[in-house]
Amino acid sequence: MNLISNLKQSTSNCIQSLYGINITPEQVLVNATKPEFEGDYTIVLFAFVKQLGKSPEVLGNELGNAMLAAMPGTITNFNIVKGFLNFTISNQYWFDYIKHLSPENLLPKIESPRKIMVEYSSPNTNKPLHLGHLRNNFLGWSIAEILKIQGNDVVKTCIVNDRGIHICKSMIAWQLFANGATPEDTNQKGDHFVGDYYVKFNDAYKAQVAELVAGGMTHDIAEKEAPIQKGAQEMLLKWEQGDDATLELWKRMNSWVYAGFETTYKKIGSDFAKTYFESNTYLLGKELVNQGLAKKVFYQKEDGSVWIDLTADGLDEKIVRRKDGTSVYITQDIGLAEMKQEEFNTDASIYVVGDEQNYHFKVLKLICQKLQLPASDGIFHLSYGMVELPTGKMKSREGTVVDADDLVDEMINISKEKTESLGKVNEFTPSQLSELYNTIGLGALKFFLLRVDPKKKMIFNPEESIDFHGFTGPFIQYTHARIKSILRKTGTSISLTNSELLPLEKALAIELSNFPAVINEAAETLDPSKVAIYTFNLAKLFNTFYAEHSISNADTEEKKQLRIQLGILTAATLQKGMHVLGIAVPEQM
Template identity: 50%
Template sequence: MNLELNIQTLVAQSVKELYKLEIETNQIQLQKTKREFEGDITVVVFPFVKAARKSPEGAGQEIGEFIVKHNSLIASFNVIKGFLNLSINKSYWIDLLNLIHLNPNFGKAETAAEQNTMMIEYSSPNTNKPLHLGHIRNNLLGFSISEIQKANGWKVVKTNIVNDRGIHICKSMLAWKLFGNSETPTSTGIKGDHLVGKYYVIFDQAFKAEIKDLMSKGFTEDEAKKTAPLIIEAQKMLLAWENNDPETRKLWEMMNGWVYAGFDETYKVMGVDFDKIYYESETYLTGKSEVERGIKSGVFTQRDDTSVWADLTADGLDEKLLLRADGTSVYMTQDIGTAKLRYDDFDIKKMVYVVGNEQNYHFQVLSLLLDKLGYSWGKNLVHFSYGMVELPEGKMKSREGTVVDADDLMEEMISTARETSEELGKLDNCTELEKAEIAKMVGLGALKYFILKVDPKKNMTFNPKESIDFNGNTGPFIQYTHARIKSVLRKADDLGLNYRNSIDNQIEISDKESYLIQLVGEFPAVVKQAGEEFSPAIIANYQYELVKEYNQFYHDFTILKEENEQLRLFRLVLSDAIAMVIKTGMKLLGIEVPERM
C-alpha cells in the first residue's frame, strides 16, 4: 500500500473514531507541504472541522496524534491553521529511491496483455504548400500525445491524412502548367514542397490581378472572384481530376511526389513518424458512397441543383453541404470516408484528431453526421483541439509573408545551438559528428520544449527571439542538467564506484534530498495525468520543476567529494534516478537528451 493511500485511510479512521464522521478515503485532500513549512505531506482538515465542531487547529492536532500513533513512517507533525503537515521518516524516502532506481520502466503504466487501440491523427497537411509553424505545433503535440498514451498502456496507431486532392492542389498545378517552364526540384534545387508552394503563391497573385482587372470593369468583388478565368480553369481541373483525366492525373502525381519527398525530409528532421498514412484521394470515394447511402436512408437530402446537404438544425447547428452541385466532394465528405475506412482497418477503441480549434465546428458536425449514418462510434470521436500559434506582431498571414516556415525555423534553431556551443567552448573535445548531433538535439529541444510547455488548449505567442533562448525554463536547461549528471556518473565509473546497489535506509539525508526523492516519486502520477488530460505541458512543467530543484542540490552539495561513503553512493543513486526520469520524460515530449553538451 502506498503512503498517500495509507494516510488517507488513517485520516478517515481518525475522524470516524474521534468525530463519528464517515468520509470516503479518496475524498481526503492531500497535498505536498509548501516549502516554507516543516513537513512533507499535508492533510487539509477544513472539510471536517464544521461537522467535528472543533477549531481547525484542534482537529488537526487530534488527527495528527492519531496518525502518528498508527503509522511508524510518520515521524512528526505540526498544525498551522487548518493544515496538518506530516513529516515522513527519511528511511521511507530512501526505500522509495531504491525501488525507483531498480525499475527501468519507472513512470510507465504496466501494459495489459490485451491493449486497447487508440488511433491518433495528426499533421494532416495539404500538398499545395510546405509546412509552417502551425503544423509544427500540431506535429509536436500529436507525436508527444502518442508517446504519452503509450506510456499509459495504450496501443497507439499514429496516422496522418494527407489532403492530396482538392481545389487548392489544382491551383498549384494550374499555375505550374501556365507559368512553370517545366521547372522541377532537380532543375531548380528547390525542395519539392517549397517549389509547389511557390506556384500556389503565383496562382494567388495572378488570380488577384484578374479580380482587380474585373472590378475595374465594373464587376463586384464577389462576381469577380467567381468568374475570374483562373478560378474557372482550376475548377475545371478539379472536375477533370475526379473524372480520372490521364493528363491531369499525371501532373498531379508528379507534383504530389515532389511534395511527399519534401515532407518526408521535414518529418525526419522534426523526429515524427506515422504507422499508417491515409490519402484523401483514396478515401473520398468511400465518403461519397457513404453520403449516397445517407440520401437513400433519408438522413441527407439532395436539392434541385443536385447538391447534397445534411440538416443539423435540430441539433442546434446549420445545414451542411456534403456534395457540390457539380458532384465533387468537400472536406467533410472525405472525412466521413476516412473515418469509416479507419474503423474497417483497425479495432479502434478511441479515435483522436489532433486538429486546431478553428475546426471545432467541423468536428462537431462530423461526429453528428457519422452518428446519423448509423455508426455507434460517431459520437465518441475525440477532437484534441489546440490553440493557434501567433507571432508577436499578430497572426501569421501568407499574404504579408509573415508565415514562419518549418524547415527554416528548425535550421535556424540548430545553427544557433551550434554557435552557442562554440562560443561557450563546450564541445571542444568532440568530433565533428558529435558536435552536429548535439547541436541538433539542443536546437530542436529548445523549439519543441518552447511549444510543448504551453497548455495545448491555449493560443500561444511564438517569439522567435525567446524560443531560441537556452536559459531558464527551456529545453536546453533540462538537457544540460542531464548532461551534468552524466558527467558526474562517468567520473564515478572511472573511480570504480558502484552505485547500482540499494542504499542503506538508515543514513542521514537532508530535507533537500528527501524532497528530490518525493518529486521523483511523483513522476508516474504526472504521466498518468498528462495522458488523461492530453497535455504534454504537464510533463514539461514537471520536468522543469525537478531539474530546477536538482540544480540547487548540485550547487549546494558535493557528490563525488563527499567523505561519507554511504552518503556519496546515495547521491549518485539519486542523481542517476533523476537522469533516468529526465530522459524518460523528455522522450515523452519527443526530445532527446545528450550525454554531454
C-alpha cells in the same frame, strides 16, 4: 500504491472509523506542504468541517492521531495550521523509496491498457510545413508517446489533404510559369518548389482581379471571373473526371511534395504507422450519407442537398452533401473515421487539429454517433491553439508564415554557434557534433512549443530567437549532461546504507516520486506541457542541489553513494520525461 494515494485512502478510512461518515479517497485533497510550514504533505480539512460538525482544530487532532496510528513508520508527526493538517513523512520512508527506485521501474504500467489512435500532422500538398504544423507534429507525437509509455497500444496516423482546389492552384501556376522546371533543376526541396507556385498563383490572381476591377467590374465578380481562377476550377473538374494528363501532373507534383515532407519529417522525428490520402477516402463518405438517409439520420431538401439537423444538440443544421452530389469536407471525415475503425479497431481515436475546427469536430462526432458507427464515442478532438506572430495570424498567402524548415535550420545553427563558443566538446567527431547541434536545436524548438498548454494560442516572435537559458530544452539537456559527466567519474555501481536525508536530498526524492502522477495527468488531459514543466522543475531542483552539495566529494561514503543514486534517478527521469516530448538528452554538451 503511491504515497499520496495511501494518504487519501487512509484519511478516508480514518474518518469512516472515527465518525462513521463516508468520504471517498477522491474527495480528499492532498497537497505538497508549502515550504514555509513544517511538513511534507497537507490535507485540506475545510472540505469536511461542515459535514463532520467539528472545528478544524479538533478534527485535525483526532484525524492526525488516527493517521499516525494508521501509517506507522511512514508518518512521524503532524501539525495543524488553520484548516490545514500537515504531515511529516519519515526519513526512512524516503530513503527506502529512492533505494528501491531504479531507471527501469520509474513508471508503473497502467492496469487496463487501451488501443488508441492518434492522428496528427495532416498536411496539404500545396505548400511546405510551417510553424503551426510544427506545433501539431510535436503535440501529436508527444501525446502518442505519453500514452505509449503508460502501456497503451498506440497507432500514429496521418491524413494527407492531397486533392482539391488548392492543389489545382499550384498545378495551374506551374503550367503557366514554370517552363517545365523541376525541383531537381532548381535545386529546391520539392514542397518548397510547389509552394512557390501556390504563391505565384495568388500573385497572378490578385493582379488579374485588380485589372478586371480597373476595367469596371465589381470586386466580387472579378474574383470569379479571373482567368487563372477559372483555370484552377476547370482543372479540378478534369481531376474529378479522371482526366489522364491532369492526374499525371497531379501525381508528379505531389511526389515532389512528398519527397520534401519526408525530409522534414525525418528531421523533426515525426513517424506514422499509416498514412491516409484524401484522394483515396473522399468517396467513401457518400455511401455513409446514403445509409444515413435510409436510417433517417439525414434528410433531403427540395434542391437535392442532404442535411443533418443538430438543433436539438445546440448546433445548427449542417449540409453533408451538396445539391450537385459532391461531398463536403465533413462527408470525407465520416468515411475516414469508418475506414480507420475497420482497419485498426481502436478504443479511442484522437485527432490533433487546430481549434479553428472545434465546431467541425463537434459535428463530426455527433454524426458518427447518430450513424452508430463503431467506437464513435471514442472520437476525441485534441484542439490546440494557433501559433500567432506579434502582428497577428500567420497567412501563407501574404507571406507571413514562419517556414518549418527555415526555423529548424536556424535553431540548429544557433546551437552550433553557442556550442562552439563554449568549447566544451572539442574532442567530438564531426558527425557527433552535427548530431549534438541537431539535438540541442530541436530540443529548444520542441520544448518551446510544448511547454505551453495546448489549448491556448501562443505567440511566437521571430525577431527574438528562441532561448537556450531558463525554462528551455537546453537547460534540461545541460542538467542531464552534467549529471552524466559526474557519473562517468564516480561510476554507477553502488550500495546504499541508511542515512539521514538533508532537506535538498529529501526534496529530490519527493520530486522524483511525482513523476508517475505527472505522466498520468498528462495522459488524462492530453497535455504534454505538464511533463515539460515537471522536467524543468526537477532539473532546476537538481541544479540547486548540485550547487549546494558535492557528489563525488561528499563528506561520507554513505552520502556519496546516496547522491550517486539520486543522480542516476534524476538523469533517468529527465531522459524519460524529455523522450515523451520528442527530445533527446546528450551525454555531454
